[in-house]
Amino acid sequence: MNFAFTDEQIELRDGVRAYLEGTHGAEVLRRLDTEGGRDPVIWRGLVEMGLTALIVPEAQGGLGLGLIEAALVAVELGRADVSEPVADSALVAPRLIADEAQLAAIAAGELKVALAHPVNPWVADADQAGLVFGGSATGERLESADPLRRLFAVARAEADARMLDHAALIAAAQLVGAGERMLTLATDYAKDREQFGQAIGGFQAIKHHLASVAVALEFARPALWRAAYALENGHERAGVHVSHAKLAATDAAVQAAETAIQVHGAMGYTYEVDLHYWMKRAWALAGAWGDRAFHLRRLDDAVIGGAMAIGPDQSFETGMTHG
Template sequence: MDFRITEDRAALVDSVRDYLAGVHGVERLRALDADGSARSDELRQGLTEMGLRGLLVPEAQGGLGLSLVDAALIAVELGRAAVAEPLVDGAFVAVPLLIAAGGQEALLGAIATGDAQVALQHPVNGWVADFDGATHLIADRDGRLLLDAASARGVALDSVDPLRRLNAPVAAKGDDIGASDALLDHAALFAAAQGVGLAEAMLAQATDYAKVRTQFGQPIGSFQAVKHHLASAAVAIEFARPLLLRAALALEQGLASAPVHVSHAKLAAADLAWSVGEAAIQVHGAMGYTYEVDLHFWMKRAWALAGAWGDRAFHLARIDAAVIGGSLPIGPAHSFA
C-alpha cells in the first residue's frame, strides 16, 4: 500500500500554496479586518479561475472532478493561509451532498463558475457561516437534508474570529434531497483539514520568531526548552496528517467506519491547533498575547473551528462508542484493514 502523495497532487497543492502566499498574506488579513468586509472579491475571483470552486464538481458540469483527498489537501492550504472565503463550505462540503442527491446539475455548474454559493446549517452548530452572501442553503432537519433558495436571512452573530461571518440559524423551507448523515462528516473533515493547516502556519511563525528574537546574546531558538516546544508541535502535525487523509479516503469510499475516522481526525486536528497555538504564544512571550502579533489571526480561527461541526466532547463520544462498542476493532491487525 502506497501512502505517498502523487506528483500531480503535490503539484496542485504547491500551486495553490504559491498563489495564496502571493495574494493572501498577513497584510491582506489585516486589511480585511480593518475595513470590516472580511471578504475579498479579488481572492474570490482568483479561487474561481484556479478551478477550486469546481474541484469536486464533475467534469460534465464544468468542474475538475477530483477527489475528497485532493480537496482535503487544498483545505489544509486554505487553513495555512487563514482564508476566510467560504470556499470549503460552498464547494468542498456542499458539492458531494448535491452529487449524492442527484438532479442538481445546474446548481453544480453554477458553483463551479462562482455564480452560486451554498451555506450549511446543522443542529450541532448554533450558527450558519456566510449565510448573508449565500444563494442556497443546505439544512439538516430531523435527519433529512433540505435545499433552500436561501430567501430568509438570519440575525448576524459575533465570532471570536474577526474574519468569520456568522448568522443565527433560520427555518429552512426547501426540497428534500436525502438523508443528512453525510453533512456533518464532510463538514467536520474539512474543519479538521483547515486545523492542520492552521497549526502548520502557527508553527512556522513561532519558528521564524525563535530564530530572530535574542535573549542573553543568542537566538531563543537555541534554548533547549524552546526547541522542545517546537519539536513537539512538529511531531503532533505529522501524527495528525495521516488521520486526516485516512478520514478523507474512508469517506470517499463510503466505508462504514468513515464517521469514526472523521471524528478521530477532527479531534486530533482541534487538539493539535490548540496546543500549537499555545506553544506559539509562549515562544512569542508576553507580546504573544497582543493582537498586534500576526499569530492571532490563525489562533482565533483555530479556536472557532474547534467548536464547529461537533466539539471535542462530541467527537470523543463518537470514538468511544465505536471502540468500546466494538464496531471499530483496534490493534495492529486492523490498522490497514
C-alpha cells in the first residue's frame, strides 16, 4: 500500500500548524483558563482558516475534503490544545448530518454542533451548541480533568455507531497531537535543565524514556491513518481499525504525559509548568468516545471471536492506494 500524503494534504497540515503556533500558545491557554475557556475571536479565526468547512460538501459551501484531512487537522488541534468545539462540530458532525441548511451553517461557523452518545456520560459544549445531535443535555455543568473542557450531563442519547467511530477517530488524532507536544516540551526542558554540570538530556536514562515515547507515537500514527482511510472508504473492518487507533493513541499520549512529568521532576505537576494543560487534555481524551477497556474489548471480540483474520497477509487489502 502506498500511503504517502499528497502535497495538498501536507500543505494543509503545515498551514494549520503554523497558524495555531502563532495564535494559540500557552499564554492563550492560561488566559482561557481564567476566562471560561472560550473566546469568540479564536472561533472566528478557526472559521476564517476554513476548518469549519473542511469536510462539509462543496454544494453546501464547504471544502469537500475527507477524513484523512480531518485527522491531519485534528492532530494539530491536539498539538495546540485547542478547546473550541471545532473537533466535534466541524470534523465529526458533518458526516452525520444530512440537512443541507445545517451543513451550510456549520461551514460558515454559524452553527456549533454538540454530540450525545451513550458511551459518554456527558455532552461537550452543549451550552454553546445550536444543535445537540444524537440526544439532549441538561444544564448541569460537570467537572472535567481538563479545565478547558465544558461538559454537561446527558439527558438523552442514542447509540449511533457512525458517531462513535468518527468521534473516536478524531479523539485519537488529538491524542497523537497532544503526545507530540508533550514530547517536545519534555525534550526542550531536558536540553535546558542542567544537573551535575550538564544538561539532563545527556543522561542515558532520560534519552531512553524520551525515545520510548517517540516510538509509541510512531506506532500510533499509521494506525490512525489506516483507521481514517478505512472509515472514509466504508471498509467492513473500519470500526476495529478505529479502536486500534484509539488504543495506540491513548497509550502513546499517556506515556508521553508520564514521561514528561518525570523529566520535569516534581514541578511537572504544578500549575506554573505549561505541560499540565496537555497532560490533562490527554487524560480527558483517553476516556472520551470509549476508554481503553471499551476499545480493547472491541478488538478482542473481532480477533478472538474470529470475525477478523490477522497476519501479514491480512494487514491491507490488495490494491489499496492513496496519494
